[in-house]
Amino acid sequence: MKISYYPGCTLKLKAKNLELAALASLQALGIDVEEMDRWNCCGAVYSLTDDDLIHHIGPVRNLVRAKERGADKLVTLCSMCYNTLARANQLMRKDQVKRDTINRFMDDEIDYAGEVEVVHFLTLLEEQVGWDTIKKKVKKPLTGLKVAPYYGCTLQRPQAVGIEPMGSFSLMTRLLEAIGATVVPFYSADKCCGSYQVLNVEAGDNDAAANVINAAASAGIEALATSCPLCEYNLGKQQDQFMAKGKITANVPTFYFTQLLGMALGVDPEVCHFELNDSKAVLLLEAKQIQVAA
Amino acid sequence: MTLPINAQNVSIVSVEKINKLSGENVKLCMQCGTCTASCPMAEEMEFYPRKVMHLSQFGLLSEMEDINTYWKCASCHSCSVRCPRGIDIAKVMEALRQLVLRTSKNYIEPSEMPAEQIKELPQIAMVAGFRKLTS
């Protein structure tokens, strides 16, 4: 089976820690994925207007590229890319009229009808590796770290593209358990962090994100694991401002799940780029005696 | 505030516009309020999602012209997955945004964003935000 990897814009710039930790982990697990040699921005959000087809061209063009290279699956890490690509793929599978229009518009490309399967990295880990194998390959278990999966919106909604049923967070839970962390149930795991509304408010005024942090702190959660650079920004990077405005009373550092996986598999800590996380993230790992520098 | 709904302000054409853009049928709404209860942004909205659905059912676009509801919507789909009538409310919010954006109006001005914020923001925040809030 051939698996193409779609990184997306943010992973090459602001969220290198999400990508590099993931790729090093895959290497440690012996899984081969090939980054697409040509890709473009997916558009970050799926167009919700019925007459707007032009904004589907971006994601569909990436799917066409994957098909051209003979890929069976297209794997993504960023939750927003996943959602946009998976929904565009569904549109191309299900809506014949729109599919024909889009294919006609891209007449210099091969026709596409949803042949490639879009999968999230977590699904890939479950299908291609399995939690038991990951457990066996762990070199430095994250013992004593109380962490909760944070899925946000785009890994679960709408249901048709959700990586698992609504209200179930088992993929990331089982991964975190496999790497030795203590998983704390978190009832706000699919509450919105405010998403792009962060552009629409003053720094530190994104209440949706502050509410998630407060819910996590009161559940006794020490860290949140996410797969979305926007969630990481809204939840992790804004905590000093929330604190200054009195919106939160305790810090809950935010990590990419790939960074935690990488640490447990014994990946060089430099590759996990913790310096790109909120400073509280490094302090927490140090307090747990998890080595963060090579 | 009382909002009159009468023959003078009800607009079937506007209802059709909203339905056409969203691909949904706002008339299906039974005003249960589940959307409002599910909405993480409701506290910041001038009219709650349920009320916006009600006004949409009568095509009262002018009553919705100056409210922030659809500009505060984060397209999180919490409402859409819970609506007992199966309405994708996120799409209705998008239709209301588009009705304004397609007249070349911006809700936020990218040029006025602080340089510091632009430097920090992940790319997906800007791509998503500009797509939702600028024309």
Ligand code: SF4
């Ligand atoms: S949840 Fe659905 S039916 Fe209930 S008020 Fe909202 S749109 Fe109407």
Ligand code: SF4
């Ligand atoms: S999609 Fe918009 S209206 Fe619906 S719950 Fe989310 S923020 Fe509220």
